[in-house]
Amino acid sequence: MIQSETAQLLPPKAIALLPAINPIDVLDHDLTPPPETPPPATPLAETPPPKPRRSGRTAANISIAVMTEQGPKSYRAAMDAEDAEQCKEAISKEGASMESHEVFTFIEKIPEGANIIDSRWVVGRKLMANGTIDKWKVRLVSQRDLQKPGDYNDITSPAIDLASIRLALRLAAKHDLEIAVLDIPTDSFGCPLHETLYMRLTDGEWPDPYGRTRSLIKLNKTLYCIKQAKREYYEEVFDFIVEDLDLHASIAAPSLFFGGNLGEANGV
Numbered sequence: 001m002i003q004s005e006t007a008q009l010l011p012p013k014a015i016a017l018l019p020a021i022n023p024i025d026v027l028d029h030d031l032t033p034p035p036e037t038p039p040p041a042t043p044l045a046e047t048p049p050p051k052p053r054r055s056g057r058t059a060a061n062i063s064i065a066v067m068t069e070q071g072p073k074s075y076r077a078a079m080d081a082e083d084a085e086q087c088k089e090a091i092s093k094e095g096a097s098m099e100s101h102e103v104f105t106f107i108e109k110i111p112e113g114a115n116i117i118d119s120r121w122v123v124g125r126k127l128m129a130n131g132t133i134d135k136w137k138v139r140l141v142s143q144r145d146l147q148k149p150g151d152y153n154d155i156t157s158p159a160i161d162l163a164s165i166r167l168a169l170r171l172a173a174k175h176d177l178e179i180a181v182l183d184i185p186t187d188s189f190g191c192p193l194h195e196t197l198y199m200r201l202t203d204g205e206w207p208d209p210y211g212r213t214r215s216l217i218k219l220n221k222t223l224y225c226i227k228q229a230k231r232e233y234y235e236e237v238f239d240f241i242v243e244d245l246d247l248h249a250s251i252a253a254p255s256l257f258f259g260g261n262l263g264e265a266n267g268v
């Protein structure tokens with residue numbers, strides 16, 4: 001009987017158990033590999049070629065706006081562009097939207113010792129899938145890097161994760177629920193602002209009662225890119241969903257809300 005070096009180091013009980021653990025025993029000096037598995041008698045069926053598209057369902061029929069092309073980086077550059085009229089119209093619409101939401105109030109001067117931040121225009125062209133311009137996108141954003149502690153407090157805002165989205169879709173499919181998608185174009189914009197924040201408006205045709213080209217304002221509501229904008233938006237949505245819709249927020253995923261009984265008429 002020939003023993004390998006490994007077997008000589010093992011106790012007698014362990015050597016007795018080796019054949020039951022491993023079919024190729026370390027004590028077996030014949031390590032001939034087992035015979036190869038014979039090929040199947042019938043060849044596998046080939047994958048059929050993809051079916052041609054139906055007539056009428058082309059990319060042109062289902063084209064959507066998929067990306068945004070960066071536009072001029074300043075108001076003056078936008079006014080010198082080839083499509084300046086379209087850009088000016090988009091800026092006017094954005095200004096009217098802020099006026100209707102009462103986002104800010106014009107002031108004569110900033111209180112002594114108060115911090116002030118600047119603003120700028122972000123301009124872009126929203127393109128269709130075929131490359132044509134769908135519309136201009138214009139946003140007045142603040143330069144939040146100039147904000148100091150005291151201009152903001154809590155800035156945390158939970159975001160939905162992919163696992164929660166998959167869970168909601170699976171529950172909807174299991175209980176045959178309706179799925180609705182809601183697009184809110186003015187998120188982080190127009191929510192009540194609890195801190196006092198002053199800002200200098202960038203160039204534009206502002207209805208400043210003091211006749212200035214660079215107006216001074218006091219923000220009444222959130223504006224794009226201020227540090228607490230996402231937090232204020234989440235609190236507004238949270239209060240509406242919990243108080244008005246009578247849903248409950250998940251403890252594990254605060255951006256996932258549920259209510260009623262799944263599978264029934266009130267299940268959400």
